[in-house]
Amino acid sequence: MKPKIYLIGRSHFHAEDFLSFLRNESTEWHRTPGATEPEEIVEVSGRVCYMSFGEKQSPRSNGDYIRNLINQGHESVLEHVTWTFLLTGVSRAFTHQLVRHRVGFAFSQLSQQYHEETAATFVEPAHLQRSPQALKAWRSAVALSQESYRTILDSLKELNGTPGLDLQQKEFKRAIRSAARSVLPNATETKIVMTANARALRYFFKVRGSIPGDVEMRQVAAALFNAVEAEAPALFADFRLDTLSDGSPVLAQRELNDNR
Ligand SMILES: Cc1cc2nc3c(=O)[nH]c(=O)nc-3n(C[C@H](O)[C@H](O)[C@H](O)COP(=O)(O)OP(=O)(O)OC[C@H]3O[C@@H](n4cnc5c(N)ncnc54)[C@H](O)[C@@H]3O)c2cc1C
Numbered sequence: 001m002k003p004k005i006y007l008i009g010r011s012h013f014h015a016e017d018f019l020s021f022l023r024n025e026s027t028e029w030h031r032t033p034g035a036t037e038p039e040e041i042v043e044v045s046g047r048v049c050y051m052s053f054g055e056k057q058s059p060r061s062n063g064d065y066i067r068n069l070i071n072q073g074h075e076s077v078l079e080h081v082t083w084t085f086l087l088t089g090v091s092r093a094f095t096h097q098l099v100r101h102r103v104g105f106a107f108s109q110l111s112q113q114y115h116e117e118t119a120a121t122f123v124e125p126a127h128l129q130r131s132p133q134a135l136k137a138w139r140s141a142v143a144l145s146q147e148s149y150r151t152i153l154d155s156l157k158e159l160n161g162t163p164g165l166d167l168q169q170k171e172f173k174r175a176i177r178s179a180a181r182s183v184l185p186n187a188t189e190t191k192i193v194m195t196a197n198a199r200a201l202r203y204f205f206k207v208r209g210s211i212p213g214d215v216e217m218r219q220v221a222a223a224l225f226n227a228v229e230a231e232a233p234a235l236f237a238d239f240r241l242d243t244l245s246d247g248s249p250v251l252a253q254r255e256l257n258d259n260r
Contacts, residue, residue, distance in 0.1 A: 001089045001121060001122075001123050001124065001189060002089055002219070003087060003088075003089045003090045003094075003216065003219050003220045003223060004087070004088045004089045004223075005085050005086070005087050005088075005220070005223045005224060005227060006085065006086040006088075007083060007084075007085055007227050007231075008084050008085065008086050008193070009082075009083065009084030009195065010037075010038070010082075010083050010084070010231065011037065011038055011041055011080070011081045011082050011083070012037060013037035013038070013040045013041045013044075015040070018044055022053060025051075025053070027051075027053040027054035028053060028054055029044070029047070029053045029054075029057065030057055031062075032061045032062035032063070035061075035062035035063075035234075036231060036232050036233075038081040038198065038231055038232035038235065039062050039063075039066060039232050039233075039234045039235065040062065041080050041081050042066055042069070042077055042078055042080060042081055042198070042232075042234075042235065043062050043065050043066065045077045045080045046065065046066075046069050046074065046077045047065075049077075062234060063233075063234040063237070066234040066235060066237075067234070067237065067256050070238065070256055071256055075199045075202070076199065078197065078198040078199040078202065078235060079104060079197045079198070079199045079200075080197070081197060081198040081232065081235070082195050082196065082197045082198070083195070083196060083201075083227070083228055083231070084193065084194070084195040085193070085194050085195075085196075085224065085227070086191065086192075086193050086194075087191065087192050087193075087194060087220065088189075088191045089123065089189060090123065090189070090190060090191075090192065090216065090220060091122075091123035091125075091186060091187050091188065091189065091190070091216060092184075092186055092187075092188045092190050093186035093187065093216075094123075094216045094217060094220065095109060095190055095192050096186075097208075097217065098192070098194070098220075099192075101196075101200065101203075101204055103200060103203075104196055104197045104199055104200025104201075104203075105194060105195070105196045105200055105204075106194070106195040106196075107192055107193070107194055108192065108193040109190060109191070109192040109193075110190050110191045110192070112177060112178075112181040112184070112188075113173075113174045113177050113178055113181075114173075114174070114177075116153070116173075116177060117149060117177070117180075117181060117184060117188065118146075118149065118150055118153065120146065120149075120184065120188050120189060121188075121189045122142045122185065122187040122188060122189060123187050123188075123189050123216070124138070124187070125138075125187065125215070125216070126215035126216070126246075126248070127215075138187075141185065142185060142187060145183050145184055145185050146184075148183045149180045149181070149183055149184055150180075152176075152179055152180040152183065153176055153177070153180040156175075156176040156179060156180070157176060160172060198228070198232065198235045198236075201224065201228060201236075202235070202236065202239075204221065204224075205221055205224075205225055205236070205239055205251050205253070206253050208221050209221035209222070209225065209239070209250065209251030209252075210250050210251050210252060212244070212250075215248050218248060218249055218250055218251070219248065219249060221249075221251055222241055222249035222250075222251060225239060225241060225251055226241070229241075237256065238253055238254055238255070238256045239251055239252070239253050239254075240252050240253075240254065
């Protein structure tokens with residue numbers, strides 16, 4: 001099972017509203033042909049700080065303007081743009097690391113208390129295929145934990161109504177699923193919705209996109225990068241996607257030239 005990402009939400013630039021603001025201010029804005037909506041949101045947010053419209057607008061293109069913002073460390077402007085993704089085919093081990101990112105991210109994850117995991121699937125880590133012994137050990141451990149999960153759930157169901165488990169159905173299920181899930185491995189597949197702003201994503205790509213020993217993290221970072229890079233290339237122009245010798249993706253960040 002491979003990570004799969006769905007882009008389910010994005011920021012929308014209401015150009016007409018913004019242009020009506022400029023008319024009210026008796027000024028105008030020279031737009032860069034081809035700039036995308038997220039790129040324009042970032043540009044106008046930066047320009048409003050200095051009201052650099054009309055005669056005060058430099059001949060910089062949208063891409064150069066954003067490059068300069070990033071070079072100057074004026075990255076708070078990038079926070080105005082967000083994307084919402086649904087990630088599937090990822091392990092709980094991966095999401096445990098993902099949700100450590102507190103700033104500029106929002107998460108909603110499949111619950112193991114509200115959702116029964118009897119039919120859970122498991123994310124096979126990289127490299128196991130190269131060792132028949134390792135693969136066999138992993139498969140038997142995963143199968144045993146799933147079997148134990150079902151046994152624990154079925155056994156505790158029989159205690160419904162006894163002291164401590166004399167609960168309303170919802171809380172009874174929460175209690176027995178909580179006990180059963182404790183034996184599920186880090187490899188258990190999960191689903192998570194994640195919203196992140198462009199600044200937070202850049203930070204995530206920088207610290208998580210290039211860790212050699214974490215293939216799953218790099219795969220997700222690369223998939224997220226491909227999605228947002230297509231949406232707003234100027235916001236991620238200093239990142240490059242490469243491939244390691246095993247064919248897995250890796251992100252590298254380079255210095256942006258200042259084209260002032
Ligand atoms: C290679 C690697 C190895 C790791 N190993 C471990 C590990 O062994 N154990 C472990 O527990 N975690 C580990 N982590 C997770 C790491 O410690 C962070 O929790 C995670 O990367 C999120 O980073 P962050 O806190 O910078 O991000 P965010 O929470 O998104 O914060 C972004 C930035 O905001 C600022 N910020 C956020 N909160 C505060 C605050 N309260 N006070 C001041 N400034 C703040 C900081 O500048 C921070 O970098 C590892 C991460 C990496 C990349």
